[in-house]
């Protein structure tokens with residue numbers, strides 16, 4: 142019995158081999174490898190794809206988010222010690238981006254059905270030092286940006302989106318990356334839009350912010366060898382940009398296939414011990430980066446599925462506030478977040494899955510009992 146992998150990048154990229162090789166050759170032969178026409182082209186194409194005015198290519202997703210907050214500090218919009226509201230159950234990068242520049246992450250519990258920041262809990266977490274909300278579109282589902290941006294506007298807060306898992310998700314007719322004051326994307330190879338290495342981008346319709354991020358990603362320099370700020374080196378390189386330009390036009394169809402797989406799982410997995418995620422009212426609000434089920438006996442379910450040749454993963458086993466790196470950093474308790482981390486299991490998901498593989502995953506899950 143062959144193994145069904147959680148994600149098969151080799152299989153996905155095999156279909157685009159010729160186009161990827163052509164892009165590689167174009168960059169190789171150009172003799173220009175950092176900040177050139179490919180990055181400019183990708184920035185233009187990705188901004189248009191999201192419906193944002195500007196896109197700035199950077200080294201990875203963590204840097205994209207960090208550079209946004211760093212830019213707000215440089216502009217004086219935020220000062221060190223200011224607070225930013227972040228979901229307690231997210232990948233640690235969201236929280237690192239805030240703490241790395243001397244801002245204080247304030248952890249807020251998620252909504253049990255969506256795993257995303259619960260708008261009903263945001264206002265109670267706002268203090269006189271709060272300056273921003275970092276909304277994470279976790280597992281591929283757009284957070285409730287209508288309510289989040291409404292609260293932010295009323296309370297005078299910036300909204301930053303972590304779009305690392307949700308390229309192409311659309312909330313109320315507008316894509317993620319075009320809702321907040323700024324957004325960070327990751328193109329890590331496993332993301333819905335993935336490069337063949339590390340890559341990331343900031344999107345925004347704030348021209349001054351875009352220009353600050355552009356300067357900070359390149360040593361704080363607007364003019365060669367003149368440094369206005371103490372910047373970073375975090376540039377999207379020409380090769381990754383050229384490869385992403387091959388992948389971007391395929392993203393819509395790949396997300397549609399992910400949605401088909403999710404629909405099949407939702408319609409045919411029937412196991413009283415396994416709690417399924419919900420299809421959002423607006424189907425386009427979810428691009429199914431991950432298909433995450435909950436089970437009180439998660440580790441036993443995972444072991445059983447492995448025996449059946451179905452690979453699964455846990456996103457994520459330890460919440461950020463329980464990580465060694467943040468020991469003693471946060472006060473409070475986040476029982477919902479902890480329950481989620483103890484119970485979640487990610488089934489195979491991706492555009493590479495065949496109908497037969499999806500059916501095998503379903504019968505394996507349905508065949509398990511406590």
Ligand SMILES: *Cc1c(COP(=O)(O)O)cnc(C)c1O
Pocket residue numbers: 201202203204231232234235277303305306326327328329339340341
């Ligand atoms: C992957 C990811 C990031 C970080 O992206 P990198 O490119 O790996 O730095 C940030 N936030 C979330 C939610 C992610 O899944």
